Amino acid sequence: xxxxxxxxxxxxxKYILEQWFQNQLENDGLREDLITNEDQRIQSEExxxxxxxxxxxxxxxxxxSRDFEKIEDILxxxxxxxxxxxxxxxxxxxxxxxxxxxxxxxxSEEIKDPVVLYTESMRINSLLxxxxxxxxxxxxxxxxxxxxxQTDEITEISTPVIKVWDGILALPIIGTLDSSRTQxxxxxxxxxxxxxxxxxxxxxxxxxxxxDTLVAQHLIKTVSATRLMGAxxxxxxxxxxxxxxxVHLGIxxxxxxxxxxLASALKTAFxxxxxxxxxxxxxxxx
Amino acid sequence: MDRIPILKMGDFLLVxxxxxxxxxxxxxxxxxxxxxxxxxxxxxxxxxxxxxxxxDSFMGRILGNISTMSKIMDAETVVVGMQPAVAxxxxxxxxxxxxxxxxxxxxxxMELLRSKITLDIQDDDDYDDSDTE
Numbered sequence: 001x002x003x004x005x006x007x008x009x010x011x012x013x014k015y016i017l018e019q020w021f022q023n024q025l026e027n028d029g030l031r032e033d034l035i036t037n038e039d040q041r042i043q044s045e046e047x048x049x050x051x052x053x054x055x056x057x058x059x060x061x062x063x064x065s066r067d068f069e070k071i072e073d074i075l076x077x078x079x080x081x082x083x084x085x086x087x088x089x090x091x092x093x094x095x096x097x098x099x100x101x102x103x104x105x106x107x108s109e110e111i112k113d114p115v116v117l118y119t120e121s122m123r124i125n126s127l128l129x130x131x132x133x134x135x136x137x138x139x140x141x142x143x144x145x146x147x148x149x150q151t152d153e154i155t156e157i158s159t160p161v162i163k164v165w166d167g168i169l170a171l172p173i174i175g176t177l178d179s180s181r182t183q184x185x186x187x188x189x190x191x192x193x194x195x196x197x198x199x200x201x202x203x204x205x206x207x208x209x210x211x212d213t214l215v216a217q218h219l220i221k222t223v224s225a226t227r228l229m230g231a232x233x234x235x236x237x238x239x240x241x242x243x244x245x246x247v248h249l250g251i252x253x254x255x256x257x258x259x260x261x262l263a264s265a266l267k268t269a270f271x272x273x274x275x276x277x278x279x280x281x282x283x284x285x286x
Numbered sequence: 287m288d289r290i291p292i293l294k295m296g297d298f299l300l301v302x303x304x305x306x307x308x309x310x311x312x313x314x315x316x317x318x319x320x321x322x323x324x325x326x327x328x329x330x331x332x333x334x335x336x337x338x339x340x341x342d343s344f345m346g347r348i349l350g351n352i353s354t355m356s357k358i359m360d361a362e363t364v365v366v367g368m369q370p371a372v373a374x375x376x377x378x379x380x381x382x383x384x385x386x387x388x389x390x391x392x393x394x395x396m397e398l399l400r401s402k403i404t405l406d407i408q409d410d411d412d413y414d415d416s417d418t419e
Contacts, residue, residue: 190370
Protein backbone atom coordinates (compact mmCIF):
# COMPACT_ATOMS: atom_id res chain seq x y z
CA UNK A 1 0.00 0.00 0.00
CA UNK A 2 1.45 3.29 -1.07
CA UNK A 3 1.18 5.85 1.64
CA UNK A 4 -0.78 8.92 0.67
CA UNK A 5 0.81 11.31 3.13
CA UNK A 6 4.38 10.39 2.22
CA UNK A 7 3.63 11.02 -1.40
CA UNK A 8 2.12 14.39 -0.65
CA UNK A 9 4.97 15.45 1.58
CA UNK A 10 7.55 14.52 -1.03
CA UNK A 11 5.63 16.27 -3.80
CA UNK A 12 4.53 19.35 -1.92
CA UNK A 13 7.80 20.10 -0.17
CA LYS A 14 7.97 23.68 -1.43
CA TYR A 15 4.37 24.40 -0.56
CA ILE A 16 4.76 23.02 2.97
CA LEU A 17 7.84 25.12 3.50
CA GLU A 18 5.92 28.23 2.43
CA GLN A 19 3.06 27.34 4.73
CA TRP A 20 5.37 26.63 7.58
CA PHE A 21 7.27 29.81 7.11
CA GLN A 22 4.03 31.71 6.93
CA ASN A 23 2.99 30.14 10.22
CA GLN A 24 6.27 31.11 11.77
CA LEU A 25 5.91 34.70 10.60
CA GLU A 26 2.43 34.93 12.05
CA ASN A 27 3.52 33.35 15.27
CA ASP A 28 4.38 35.56 18.21
CA GLY A 29 7.32 33.30 18.76
CA LEU A 30 9.23 34.76 15.86
CA ARG A 31 12.14 36.59 17.34
CA GLU A 32 13.74 38.81 14.77
CA ASP A 33 16.02 40.19 17.45
CA LEU A 34 17.49 36.75 18.06
CA ILE A 35 17.52 35.18 14.60
CA THR A 36 17.15 36.78 11.15
CA ASN A 37 14.36 35.74 8.81
CA GLU A 38 16.95 34.62 6.35
CA ASP A 39 18.66 32.29 8.82
CA GLN A 40 15.38 30.90 9.97
CA ARG A 41 14.36 30.23 6.38
CA ILE A 42 17.58 28.38 5.65
CA GLN A 43 17.18 26.37 8.83
CA SER A 44 13.58 25.48 8.00
CA GLU A 45 14.39 24.56 4.42
CA GLU A 46 17.16 22.23 5.50
CA UNK A 47 14.83 20.53 7.94
CA UNK A 48 12.01 20.13 5.43
CA UNK A 49 14.38 18.79 2.81
CA UNK A 50 15.83 16.13 5.01
CA UNK A 51 12.37 15.34 6.36
CA UNK A 52 11.02 14.78 2.88
CA UNK A 53 14.11 12.81 1.94
CA UNK A 54 14.12 10.45 4.91
CA UNK A 55 10.42 9.81 5.21
CA UNK A 56 9.17 6.66 3.51
CA UNK A 57 6.34 4.14 3.71
CA UNK A 58 8.33 1.87 5.98
CA UNK A 59 9.45 4.31 8.61
CA UNK A 60 6.39 6.53 8.71
CA UNK A 61 5.02 4.95 11.86
CA UNK A 62 8.32 4.29 13.48
CA UNK A 63 9.93 7.46 14.76
CA UNK A 64 12.82 5.50 16.23
CA SER A 65 13.89 4.46 12.75
CA ARG A 66 17.50 5.20 11.89
CA ASP A 67 16.31 7.15 8.85
CA PHE A 68 15.31 9.99 11.11
CA GLU A 69 18.72 10.38 12.69
CA LYS A 70 19.57 13.24 10.38
CA ILE A 71 16.38 15.08 11.32
CA GLU A 72 17.08 14.48 14.97
CA ASP A 73 20.54 15.95 14.50
CA ILE A 74 19.14 19.03 12.80
CA LEU A 75 16.46 19.45 15.47
CA UNK A 76 19.01 19.06 18.25
CA UNK A 77 21.22 21.64 16.60
CA UNK A 78 18.30 24.04 16.29
CA UNK A 79 17.22 23.48 19.88
CA UNK A 80 20.69 23.91 21.34
CA UNK A 81 21.40 27.04 19.36
CA UNK A 82 18.03 28.43 20.44
CA UNK A 83 18.69 27.60 24.07
CA UNK A 84 21.99 29.45 23.87
CA UNK A 85 20.50 32.45 22.10
CA UNK A 86 17.90 32.81 24.82
CA UNK A 87 14.69 31.67 23.12
CA UNK A 88 11.88 30.79 25.48
CA UNK A 89 10.66 27.17 25.61
CA UNK A 90 7.37 28.30 24.07
CA UNK A 91 9.13 29.84 21.08
CA UNK A 92 11.23 26.75 20.52
CA UNK A 93 8.23 24.47 20.84
CA UNK A 94 6.24 26.63 18.43
CA UNK A 95 8.94 26.16 15.81
CA UNK A 96 8.30 22.42 15.43
CA UNK A 97 4.59 22.60 16.15
CA UNK A 98 4.06 25.15 13.41
CA UNK A 99 5.54 22.61 10.98
CA UNK A 100 2.87 20.19 12.12
CA UNK A 101 0.20 22.76 11.40
CA UNK A 102 1.61 23.31 7.92
CA UNK A 103 1.72 19.57 7.22
CA UNK A 104 -1.81 19.00 8.47
CA UNK A 105 -3.12 21.90 6.44
CA UNK A 106 -1.46 20.58 3.28
CA UNK A 107 -2.83 17.13 3.91
CA SER A 108 -6.35 18.42 4.42
CA GLU A 109 -6.11 20.29 1.16
CA GLU A 110 -4.83 17.27 -0.76
CA ILE A 111 -6.73 14.33 0.70
CA LYS A 112 -10.43 14.39 0.04
CA ASP A 113 -11.50 11.20 1.78
CA PRO A 114 -12.18 12.09 5.45
CA VAL A 115 -11.23 8.61 6.76
CA VAL A 116 -7.86 8.61 5.03
CA LEU A 117 -7.31 12.21 6.06
CA TYR A 118 -8.00 11.31 9.64
CA THR A 119 -5.62 8.34 9.78
CA GLU A 120 -2.87 10.20 7.96
CA SER A 121 -3.29 13.21 10.20
CA MET A 122 -3.00 11.03 13.28
CA ARG A 123 0.21 9.52 12.02
CA ILE A 124 1.71 12.88 11.12
CA ASN A 125 0.65 14.06 14.54
CA SER A 126 2.40 11.33 16.45
CA LEU A 127 5.54 11.62 14.34
CA LEU A 128 5.76 15.38 14.75
CA UNK A 129 4.98 15.11 18.47
CA UNK A 130 8.00 12.91 18.81
CA UNK A 131 10.09 15.42 16.93
CA UNK A 132 8.96 18.20 19.21
CA UNK A 133 9.80 16.06 22.22
CA UNK A 134 13.31 15.58 20.88
CA UNK A 135 13.55 19.31 20.33
CA UNK A 136 12.41 19.93 23.82
CA UNK A 137 14.77 17.47 25.42
CA UNK A 138 17.74 18.98 23.65
CA UNK A 139 16.51 22.48 24.38
CA UNK A 140 16.51 21.73 28.09
CA UNK A 141 19.86 20.05 27.81
CA UNK A 142 21.20 23.14 26.07
CA UNK A 143 19.83 25.29 28.87
CA UNK A 144 21.42 23.04 31.46
CA UNK A 145 24.74 23.38 29.68
CA UNK A 146 24.37 27.14 29.87
CA UNK A 147 23.62 26.91 33.59
CA UNK A 148 26.58 24.60 34.18
CA UNK A 149 28.90 26.94 32.34
CA GLN A 150 27.66 29.85 34.38
CA THR A 151 28.16 27.94 37.62
CA ASP A 152 31.71 27.20 36.58
CA GLU A 153 32.26 30.84 35.79
CA ILE A 154 30.96 31.93 39.16
CA THR A 155 33.32 29.54 40.92
CA GLU A 156 36.15 30.76 38.78
CA ILE A 157 35.58 34.34 39.83
CA SER A 158 38.04 34.00 42.62
CA THR A 159 37.49 36.27 45.54
CA PRO A 160 39.97 39.07 45.09
CA VAL A 161 42.27 40.06 47.90
CA ILE A 162 42.70 43.82 47.88
CA LYS A 163 45.52 45.65 49.49
CA VAL A 164 43.82 48.72 50.92
CA TRP A 165 46.81 50.07 52.82
CA ASP A 166 50.32 49.06 53.69
CA GLY A 167 49.78 46.09 55.93
CA ILE A 168 46.01 45.99 55.53
CA LEU A 169 44.24 43.54 53.22
CA ALA A 170 40.54 43.56 52.42
CA LEU A 171 38.62 40.58 51.18
CA PRO A 172 35.10 41.25 49.93
CA ILE A 173 33.13 38.02 49.89
CA ILE A 174 30.23 38.01 47.44
CA GLY A 175 27.76 35.13 47.40
CA THR A 176 27.34 32.10 49.58
CA LEU A 177 30.31 30.58 51.34
CA ASP A 178 30.60 26.84 50.99
CA SER A 179 33.52 24.63 51.96
CA SER A 180 35.21 24.63 48.56
CA ARG A 181 34.90 28.39 48.30
CA THR A 182 36.17 28.94 51.83
CA GLN A 183 39.17 26.84 50.94
CA UNK A 184 39.95 29.07 47.94
CA UNK A 185 39.31 32.24 49.92
CA UNK A 186 41.56 31.05 52.73
CA UNK A 187 44.37 30.01 50.40
CA UNK A 188 44.27 33.32 48.53
CA UNK A 189 44.19 35.34 51.71
CA UNK A 190 47.03 33.49 53.44
CA UNK A 191 49.18 33.60 50.32
CA UNK A 192 48.60 37.32 50.03
CA UNK A 193 49.44 37.83 53.70
CA UNK A 194 52.79 36.16 53.11
CA UNK A 195 53.48 38.13 49.95
CA UNK A 196 52.55 41.56 51.26
CA UNK A 197 53.59 40.98 54.86
CA UNK A 198 50.28 42.35 56.01
CA UNK A 199 49.27 42.23 59.64
CA UNK A 200 45.55 42.90 59.30
CA UNK A 201 42.94 41.28 57.10
CA UNK A 202 39.42 42.63 56.77
CA UNK A 203 36.80 40.07 55.76
CA UNK A 204 33.84 41.95 54.33
CA UNK A 205 30.67 39.89 54.28
CA UNK A 206 28.24 42.55 53.05
CA UNK A 207 27.84 40.48 49.88
CA UNK A 208 26.96 37.28 51.70
CA UNK A 209 23.19 36.87 51.38
CA UNK A 210 22.63 34.61 54.35
CA UNK A 211 24.61 33.13 57.16
CA ASP A 212 24.06 29.78 58.80
CA THR A 213 26.08 27.76 61.27
CA LEU A 214 28.17 26.26 58.49
CA VAL A 215 29.03 29.61 56.92
CA ALA A 216 29.86 30.98 60.36
CA GLN A 217 32.10 28.01 61.00
CA HIS A 218 33.87 28.68 57.71
CA LEU A 219 34.36 32.30 58.69
CA ILE A 220 35.75 31.34 62.08
CA LYS A 221 38.12 28.89 60.38
CA THR A 222 39.39 31.63 58.10
CA VAL A 223 39.92 33.90 61.09
CA SER A 224 41.82 31.18 62.97
CA ALA A 225 44.03 30.47 59.97
CA THR A 226 44.81 34.17 59.60
CA ARG A 227 45.79 34.30 63.26
CA LEU A 228 48.13 31.35 62.77
CA MET A 229 49.84 33.42 60.09
CA GLY A 230 50.38 36.15 62.64
CA ALA A 231 47.78 38.52 61.26
CA UNK A 232 44.64 39.84 62.90
CA UNK A 233 41.30 39.40 61.21
CA UNK A 234 38.36 41.79 61.29
CA UNK A 235 34.95 40.76 59.98
CA UNK A 236 33.01 43.68 58.59
CA UNK A 237 29.77 44.28 56.77
CA UNK A 238 27.55 42.61 59.33
CA UNK A 239 24.03 43.61 58.38
CA UNK A 240 21.27 43.75 60.99
CA UNK A 241 19.62 40.59 59.62
CA UNK A 242 22.93 38.76 59.81
CA UNK A 243 23.48 39.94 63.38
CA UNK A 244 20.01 38.65 64.26
CA UNK A 245 20.64 35.28 62.63
CA UNK A 246 24.01 34.91 64.33
CA VAL A 247 22.49 35.52 67.75
CA HIS A 248 19.46 33.32 67.12
CA LEU A 249 21.67 30.48 65.97
CA GLY A 250 23.84 30.92 69.04
CA ILE A 251 27.05 31.36 67.07
CA UNK A 252 29.87 32.64 69.21
CA UNK A 253 31.74 35.41 67.41
CA UNK A 254 33.12 36.95 70.58
CA UNK A 255 36.71 35.97 69.72
CA UNK A 256 36.49 37.86 66.47
CA UNK A 257 36.57 41.60 65.95
CA UNK A 258 33.35 42.43 64.13
CA UNK A 259 32.35 45.75 62.60
CA UNK A 260 29.20 46.90 60.86
CA UNK A 261 30.86 48.58 57.91
CA LEU A 262 34.09 48.29 55.98
CA ALA A 263 34.80 51.92 56.87
CA SER A 264 34.74 51.28 60.61
CA ALA A 265 36.81 48.14 60.13
CA LEU A 266 39.40 50.19 58.27
CA LYS A 267 39.36 52.75 61.03
CA THR A 268 39.97 50.03 63.62
CA ALA A 269 42.75 48.63 61.45
CA PHE A 270 44.40 52.05 61.28
CA UNK A 271 44.18 52.23 65.04
CA UNK A 272 45.78 48.80 65.39
CA UNK A 273 48.79 49.69 63.29
CA UNK A 274 48.97 53.07 64.95
CA UNK A 275 48.08 55.24 62.02
CA UNK A 276 45.78 58.20 62.14
CA UNK A 277 43.81 59.82 59.39
CA UNK A 278 43.44 63.55 59.68
CA UNK A 279 41.79 66.22 57.66
CA UNK A 280 44.34 68.27 55.78
CA UNK A 281 45.03 71.56 57.52
CA UNK A 282 43.88 74.18 55.05
CA UNK A 283 44.98 77.75 55.11
CA UNK A 284 41.59 78.87 53.89
CA UNK A 285 40.36 81.83 55.91
CA UNK A 286 36.69 81.89 56.54
CA MET B 287 70.70 11.71 68.70
CA ASP B 288 69.37 14.64 66.71
CA ARG B 289 68.57 17.80 68.55
CA ILE B 290 67.06 21.06 67.52
CA PRO B 291 69.45 23.87 68.43
CA ILE B 292 68.15 26.49 70.84
CA LEU B 293 69.87 29.86 70.57
CA LYS B 294 69.91 32.47 73.28
CA MET B 295 69.42 36.05 72.17
CA GLY B 296 69.42 38.32 75.17
CA ASP B 297 66.20 37.76 77.02
CA PHE B 298 64.84 35.55 74.30
CA LEU B 299 65.36 32.02 73.10
CA LEU B 300 65.35 31.40 69.38
CA VAL B 301 64.47 28.00 67.96
CA UNK B 302 64.57 27.53 64.21
CA UNK B 303 63.26 24.20 63.08
CA UNK B 304 64.91 23.38 59.77
CA UNK B 305 63.87 19.75 59.49
CA UNK B 306 60.54 18.04 59.51
CA UNK B 307 59.84 17.17 63.10
CA UNK B 308 59.24 13.65 64.20
CA UNK B 309 57.66 12.86 67.53
CA UNK B 310 60.82 11.99 69.46
CA UNK B 311 62.56 15.13 68.25
CA UNK B 312 59.62 17.27 69.25
CA UNK B 313 59.48 15.79 72.74
CA UNK B 314 63.21 16.40 73.19
CA UNK B 315 62.75 19.97 72.03
CA UNK B 316 59.96 20.47 74.52
CA UNK B 317 62.05 19.37 77.49
CA UNK B 318 65.22 21.12 76.26
CA UNK B 319 63.33 24.34 75.83
CA UNK B 320 61.89 24.46 79.35
CA UNK B 321 65.33 23.65 80.74
CA UNK B 322 66.79 26.55 78.78
CA UNK B 323 64.03 28.93 79.88
CA UNK B 324 64.86 28.12 83.46
CA UNK B 325 68.59 28.24 82.94
CA UNK B 326 68.68 31.68 81.30
CA UNK B 327 65.55 33.02 82.94
CA UNK B 328 64.29 33.92 79.48
CA UNK B 329 61.36 36.23 78.93
CA UNK B 330 60.40 35.05 75.51
CA UNK B 331 60.61 32.03 73.21
CA UNK B 332 60.52 32.41 69.46
CA UNK B 333 59.91 29.30 67.38
CA UNK B 334 60.50 29.58 63.66
CA UNK B 335 58.63 26.92 61.72
CA UNK B 336 58.99 28.42 58.26
CA UNK B 337 60.77 25.30 57.00
CA UNK B 338 58.24 22.89 58.46
CA UNK B 339 55.84 21.60 55.85
CA UNK B 340 53.92 19.11 57.99
CA UNK B 341 52.34 19.73 61.36
CA ASP B 342 50.03 17.05 62.69
CA SER B 343 47.84 17.07 65.76
CA PHE B 344 50.71 15.78 67.89
CA MET B 345 52.98 18.62 66.82
CA GLY B 346 50.15 21.04 67.40
CA ARG B 347 49.85 19.74 70.93
CA ILE B 348 53.60 19.98 71.52
CA LEU B 349 53.54 23.61 70.40
CA GLY B 350 50.61 24.23 72.73
CA ASN B 351 52.47 22.53 75.57
CA ILE B 352 55.61 24.58 75.01
CA SER B 353 53.53 27.74 75.05
CA THR B 354 51.70 26.83 78.26
CA MET B 355 54.87 25.62 80.01
CA SER B 356 56.74 28.79 79.09
CA LYS B 357 53.79 30.87 80.18
CA ILE B 358 53.81 29.44 83.68
CA MET B 359 57.54 30.07 83.79
CA ASP B 360 56.81 33.68 82.80
CA ALA B 361 58.00 33.52 79.21
CA GLU B 362 55.90 34.38 76.18
CA THR B 363 55.96 32.08 73.16
CA VAL B 364 55.63 33.27 69.60
CA VAL B 365 55.44 30.89 66.65
CA VAL B 366 56.59 32.52 63.43
CA GLY B 367 56.64 31.81 59.73
CA MET B 368 53.88 29.27 59.46
CA GLN B 369 53.23 28.31 55.86
CA PRO B 370 49.72 28.99 54.54
CA ALA B 371 49.14 25.31 53.79
CA VAL B 372 50.12 24.38 57.33
CA ALA B 373 47.80 27.02 58.77
CA UNK B 374 44.89 25.70 56.72
CA UNK B 375 45.64 22.12 57.73
CA UNK B 376 45.76 23.03 61.42
CA UNK B 377 42.44 24.86 61.20
CA UNK B 378 40.87 21.96 59.32
CA UNK B 379 42.16 19.60 62.01
CA UNK B 380 40.36 21.77 64.53
CA UNK B 381 43.56 22.97 66.16
CA UNK B 382 43.53 26.75 65.98
CA UNK B 383 46.41 26.79 68.54
CA UNK B 384 44.56 29.05 70.93
CA UNK B 385 46.86 30.77 73.37
CA UNK B 386 49.85 30.71 71.06
CA UNK B 387 50.93 34.01 69.56
CA UNK B 388 51.81 33.89 65.92
CA UNK B 389 53.74 36.23 63.66
CA UNK B 390 54.52 36.32 59.99
CA UNK B 391 58.32 36.22 60.22
CA UNK B 392 61.14 36.32 62.74
CA UNK B 393 61.35 40.12 62.56
CA UNK B 394 57.68 40.56 63.35
CA UNK B 395 57.93 37.89 66.01
CA MET B 396 60.72 39.75 67.75
CA GLU B 397 58.67 42.95 67.65
CA LEU B 398 55.69 41.14 69.10
CA LEU B 399 57.75 39.59 71.89
CA ARG B 400 59.32 42.95 72.75
CA SER B 401 55.94 44.66 72.82
CA LYS B 402 54.55 41.91 75.06
CA ILE B 403 57.43 42.17 77.49
CA THR B 404 57.36 45.97 77.65
CA LEU B 405 53.62 45.70 78.18
CA ASP B 406 54.22 43.38 81.11
CA ILE B 407 56.75 45.76 82.58
CA GLN B 408 54.33 48.65 82.16
CA ASP B 409 51.64 46.58 83.81
CA ASP B 410 53.98 45.93 86.71
CA ASP B 411 54.69 49.65 86.94
CA ASP B 412 50.98 50.32 86.99
CA TYR B 413 50.58 47.93 89.87
CA ASP B 414 53.46 49.62 91.69
CA ASP B 415 51.80 52.98 91.15
CA SER B 416 48.51 51.77 92.48
CA ASP B 417 50.24 50.28 95.48
CA THR B 418 51.94 53.54 96.37
CA GLU B 419 48.86 55.63 95.89
